[in-house]
Amino acid sequence: MARIVEAIRMAPTSSGLQPFHLFVIRNAELKSKLKAAANAKDLVTDSSHFLVFAAFDTYTEARIDAVVARHAVERPGTEAALDTYYDTLKASYLPRPDDVNFDHAARQTYNALGFALAAAAELEVDSTPMEGVDNAKFDEILGLKDKGLKSVVALALGTRQAESDWLLPLKKVRTPAYDLVTDLN
Amino acid sequence: MARIVEAIRMAPTSSGLQPFHLFVIRNAELKSKLKAAANAKDLVTDSSHFLVFAAFDTYTEARIDAVVARHAVERPGTEAALDTYYDTLKASYLPRPDDVNFDHAARQTYNALGFALAAAAELEVDSTPMEGVDNAKFDEILGLKDKGLKSVVALALGTRQAESDWLLPLKKVRTPAYDLVTDLN
Numbered sequence: 001m002a003r004i005v006e007a008i009r010m011a012p013t014s015s016g017l018q019p020f021h022l023f024v025i026r027n028a029e030l031k032s033k034l035k036a037a038a039n040a041k042d043l044v045t046d047s048s049h050f051l052v053f054a055a056f057d058t059y060t061e062a063r064i065d066a067v068v069a070r071h072a073v074e075r076p077g078t079e080a081a082l083d084t085y086y087d088t089l090k091a092s093y094l095p096r097p098d099d100v101n102f103d104h105a106a107r108q109t110y111n112a113l114g115f116a117l118a119a120a121a122e123l124e125v126d127s128t129p130m131e132g133v134d135n136a137k138f139d140e141i142l143g144l145k146d147k148g149l150k151s152v153v154a155l156a157l158g159t160r161q162a163e164s165d166w167l168l169p170l171k172k173v174r175t176p177a178y179d180l181v182t183d184l185n
Numbered sequence: 186m187a188r189i190v191e192a193i194r195m196a197p198t199s200s201g202l203q204p205f206h207l208f209v210i211r212n213a214e215l216k217s218k219l220k221a222a223a224n225a226k227d228l229v230t231d232s233s234h235f236l237v238f239a240a241f242d243t244y245t246e247a248r249i250d251a252v253v254a255r256h257a258v259e260r261p262g263t264e265a266a267l268d269t270y271y272d273t274l275k276a277s278y279l280p281r282p283d284d285v286n287f288d289h290a291a292r293q294t295y296n297a298l299g300f301a302l303a304a305a306a307e308l309e310v311d312s313t314p315m316e317g318v319d320n321a322k323f324d325e326i327l328g329l330k331d332k333g334l335k336s337v338v339a340l341a342l343g344t345r346q347a348e349s350d351w352l353l354p355l356k357k358v359r360t361p362a363y364d365l366v367t368d369l370n
Contacts, residue, residue: 005362005366009362009366011302012302012314014316018359021366021367022365022367024367024369025369026369070360075356075358078355107295107337110292110293110296110299111296111299111302111314113296113299114295114299114300114303115299117196117197118303118304129197129199131199152292170260172195173201174195174203175203177191180193180194180205180207181190181206181207181209182208182209183209183211184208184209184210184212185212
C-alpha cells in the first residue's frame with residue numbers, strides 16, 4: 001500500500017500543482033457509509049483499502065503559493081524563474097470559473113490514478129477503479145467541502161479472491177490498435 | 186514506442202469505452218505545424234515521437250454499440266449481461282450534454298496518459314506531457330472535428346539529452362505525504 005500511495009504522490013501533474021488529496025480508508029464504519037453512497041457496491045467493504053481521490057474545487061493564490069514555496073526550498077537559486085512562471089500561471093488560472101479549474105484538477109487526478117493502477121498491477125494487488133458513485137454524498141461523508149475538495153474517483157484495493165471472481169477467466173477486451181492509433185510518419 | 190502505445194491501449198477505462206484516439210506523429214512537417222500551435226515549444230520538433238491524445242467529443246449509440254459488439258465476440262455467453270449493462274449506460278450517457286460526455290472521456294484519457302508515462306519511465310524514454318497548447322488549432326491541423334474528436338493532452342517522447350537538460354540535475358519536488366494523504370483507519 002505504501003508503494004501504491006507513493007506512486008500516486010510521485011505522479012507528475014500540470015505545473016507540479018498536485019491538485020488533489022488522497023483518502024486511504026480502512027475504517028469499517030466509514031466504508032459502510034461510503035458503500036451506501038456507492039450503489040451498495042460490495043467491493044467498497046470487501047476491499048482492504050478503499051481510496052478516494054478528491055480534487056481541488058478550484059485553484060487559489062494560496063494553493064499556488066504553497067507549490068512555489070516548496071520548489072524554492074528544494075531548488076535554491078530558481079526563485080526568480082519560479083516567480084515568473086507561477087505569476088503567469090496565476091494570471092491564467094485564478095480568473096477562470098471554479099468548474100474549469102476543478103475539471104483541470106480532476107484530469108490530473110486521473111493521471112495519478114493511472115500510476116496507482118499500474119503500481120497495483122505490478123505489485124499483484126487487485127484493483128477496481130470506481131466512478132458512478134453519489135459524489136455529493138461522498139463529499140459530505142468525508143467533509144470535503146470545508147477542505148476545498150470534491151471527490152472525483154475511487155479505487156478499491158485488496159487481495160484477489162480468484163474463486164469468486166467471475167470476470168477473472170474472461171478475456172481482456174480492448175480496441176484493436178488499428179482503430180485506436182493513427183501513425184503519422 | 187510499441188510498448189508505450191500498448192500500455193495506452195491496454196489501460197483500463199470506464200465501462201471499457203476507451204473513448205479516445207491516439208496520434209503518433211513522426212512527420213517533421215506536421216510537427217512544425219503543431220509546434221506553431223503549441224507556443225513554439227521546441228520539444229514538439231525535438232521529440233522523436235509526438236503523441237496527441239484526442240478524446241471522443243461525446244458518446245453516441247454507435248460508439249457504445251461498437252464496444253458491446255467487441256465484448257460479445259471476445260466473451261461469448263455474456264451477450265445478455267452486456268446488453269443489460271450497456272442499455273443502462275446508454276440511458277445515462279446519451280441524454281447528457283456533449284461537454285459532460287467529453288469531460289468524462291478526457292478523464293479516461295488522462296488515466297491512459299498515466300500508463301504511458303509510467304511505461305516511458307520504465308523504458309528510460311524521456312517524456313514531457315504537454316497542456317496549454319492551442320487545442321482548436323491542434324484539432325484543425327489533425328482534422329479532428331470530422332472524426333468526432335477533440336485534442337486533450339500531448340506527450341513528447343524521445344532520447345534524453347542530458348547535457349542540455351537544465352531540469353535534470355534539479356531535485357524532484359512533490360507535496361509531502363502528510364499534506365497529500367489522509368489515512369482513515
